[in-house]
Amino acid sequence: MRTNVPQYFSYMYGTEYEAVNNIISGKHNHNVPCAVCYTSTKSVKLMIPARTSCPSSWTTEYKGYLMTNYYDYKSNKVYECVDENPESIDGSEGNDDGALIYFTVSTCNGLPCPPYVSNRVITCVVCTK
Structure with a gap:
């Protein structure tokens, strides 16, 4: 038993890909590695949802x-653009169900359609300049 743990606390979990096999095969329940998008020659990074290409000059x-x-889940959402060929941590398949990430599906209720398409997984692109 741990000592010095506050009465009200939250555990930190690794993050698993969840319900992804229909689009990204072989990654369901595998842990997501940490990643950093770094470039020494660019100063601006932009993530654009509902696109698969960057504007010209990016x-x-x-x-x-x-x-x-x-x-x-009753929490703030942080949206991440996950590479279409994602990596996972070797040997990490386990179904711990701690932190889980799912595909984000669009709705035309409050989002402009196009570029969004109702009830479809949202693509994204990460651009630098």
Whole structure:
């Protein structure tokens, strides 16, 4: 038993890909590695949802899918653009169900359609300049 743990606390979990096999095969329940998008020659990074290419004069770093935690979880959402060919931590498949990320699906209720398409997984692109 741990000592000196406050009465009200929150555990920190690794993050797992969840319900992704229909688009990204072989990654369900695998842990997501930490990643940093770094370039020594560019000073601005931009993530654009609902696109797969960057504006002219910008460089495409990668494209993929917009992901976040489950829609019904009562928390602030942080949306991440996950590479279309994601990596996972070797030997990490485990189904711990700590922190989970899911594909983000669009709705035309409050989002402009196009570029969004109702009830479709949202793509994204990360650009630098």
